[in-house]
Amino acid sequence: MSVAVLGAGAFGTALAISLARKAPTTLWCRSKDHADEIRSTRENTRRLPGAPLPDALAVTSDIACLGAHDVILLAVPMQKMRGFLTAHQAALSGKTLVACCKGIELDSGLGPVAVLRDTVPEATAALLTGPSFAADIALGLPTALTLACDPDETGKALQATLSTDNLRLYRTTDLTGAEIGGALKNVIAIACGAVIGARLGDSARAALMTRGYAEMQRLALARGARPETLAGLSGFGDLTLTCGSELSRNFRLGLSLGRGEAFDPSITVEGAATARATAKTAQEMGLEMPITQTVTNLLDQRLTISDAADQLLKRPLKEE
Ligand SMILES: NC(=O)C1=CN([C@@H]2O[C@H](COP(=O)(O)OP(=O)(O)OC[C@H]3O[C@@H](n4cnc5c(N)ncnc54)[C@H](O)[C@@H]3O)[C@@H](O)[C@H]2O)C=CC1
Numbered sequence: 001m002s003v004a005v006l007g008a009g010a011f012g013t014a015l016a017i018s019l020a021r022k023a024p025t026t027l028w029c030r031s032k033d034h035a036d037e038i039r040s041t042r043e044n045t046r047r048l049p050g051a052p053l054p055d056a057l058a059v060t061s062d063i064a065c066l067g068a069h070d071v072i073l074l075a076v077p078m079q080k081m082r083g084f085l086t087a088h089q090a091a092l093s094g095k096t097l098v099a100c101c102k103g104i105e106l107d108s109g110l111g112p113v114a115v116l117r118d119t120v121p122e123a124t125a126a127l128l129t130g131p132s133f134a135a136d137i138a139l140g141l142p143t144a145l146t147l148a149c150d151p152d153e154t155g156k157a158l159q160a161t162l163s164t165d166n167l168r169l170y171r172t173t174d175l176t177g178a179e180i181g182g183a184l185k186n187v188i189a190i191a192c193g194a195v196i197g198a199r200l201g202d203s204a205r206a207a208l209m210t211r212g213y214a215e216m217q218r219l220a221l222a223r224g225a226r227p228e229t230l231a232g233l234s235g236f237g238d239l240t241l242t243c244g245s246e247l248s249r250n251f252r253l254g255l256s257l258g259r260g261e262a263f264d265p266s267i268t269v270e271g272a273a274t275a276r277a278t279a280k281t282a283q284e285m286g287l288e289m290p291i292t293q294t295v296t297n298l299l300d301q302r303l304t305i306s307d308a309a310d311q312l313l314k315r316p317l318k319e320e
């Protein structure tokens with residue numbers, strides 16, 4: 001199977017570098033200038049500085065490159081996916097498309113797999129998700145991710161193609177569980193960053209991670225996901241990484257909120273739109289998701305951090 005990665009952001013570049021160490025790979029970049037720059041310096045200095053490109057990685061801005069590949073990794077941000085897929089629908093039709101983004105679409109409340117199926121119905125949809133920072137993957141540090149695909153036979157072939165010496169993929173057919181875990185861990189990471197930024201302590205962070213996990217499970221199970229998926233890399237695994245590291249952009253946005261500092265709006269932070277979309281879905285489905293709701297209120301400046309903590313602590317006492 002021959003692989004192309006679409007989207008030369010941090011994650012797309014890291015995946016392409018990792019895959020090219022194993023077999024020739026193509027990285028597509030939407031801007032010709034950027035593609036030329038990456039090709040001439042053999043480094044994506046704008047998005048992933050310090051990670052040299054292997055010789056077997058071709059870089060292009062020509063979407064016709066898709067013709068030569070049967071597996072396409074989509075590493076564009078969630079809120080840009082539908083527009084991107086619609087624009088390139090014909091070229092993507094019939095391919096195996098692996099969404100690599102983590103989030104929920106703001107307008108529709110849908111995750112990446114549903115958006116893929118909606119816009120390119122003639123493609124096979126899969127999802128690559130789980131705990132991994134782009135820089136770690138590019139450096140070849142050990143990483144384990146979840147590959148979600150149904151049918152499992154296609155999943156097995158993809159697992160073999162996309163696993164490398166340092167990137168170990170575990171397989172599931174539970175696309176719903178994998179995408180909800182990957183999307184919601186970012187919302188909880190914003191909450192955790194906010195409590196650390198506001199100096200509310202590591203105990204408060206542990207409480208948020210645990211109760212946040214309960215929210216992730218509540219929504220996922222209501223949508224038909226399997227509990228073991230949430231307990232795996234795409235759920236618990238990624239929650240642990242993202243809520244505990246300042247390398248996470250979602251966590252850093254939370255830190256800024258907690259400290260009352262501004263945050264650069266050009267940085268990709270999937271959890272913000274995902275929180276808003278999920279708070280709406282939870283309300284429509286009658287699900288209790290107080291942390292997600294609180295993050296939305298913090299982001300939209302309807303609550304201060306101390307009111308947010310107060311509100312969560314004053315909720316009626318209940319069984320765990
Ligand atoms: N950076 C990381 O460590 C990881 C990121 N991810 C996920 O990967 C996805 C992408 O994140 P990053 O690569 O980190 O973001 P990034 O901000 O580094 O790059 C985003 C890329 O998408 C491109 N893009 C934006 N709008 C586009 C459009 N309309 N059409 C085509 N391309 C477009 C940009 O040019 C840019 O190259 C996110 O969903 C993120 O959650 C997942 C795991 C790790």
Ligand SMILES: O=C(CO)COP(=O)(O)O
Binds near residue numbers: 131189242247268
């Ligand atoms: O998804 C990630 C780690 O698994 C990257 O997290 P951020 O998008 O918060 O940087």
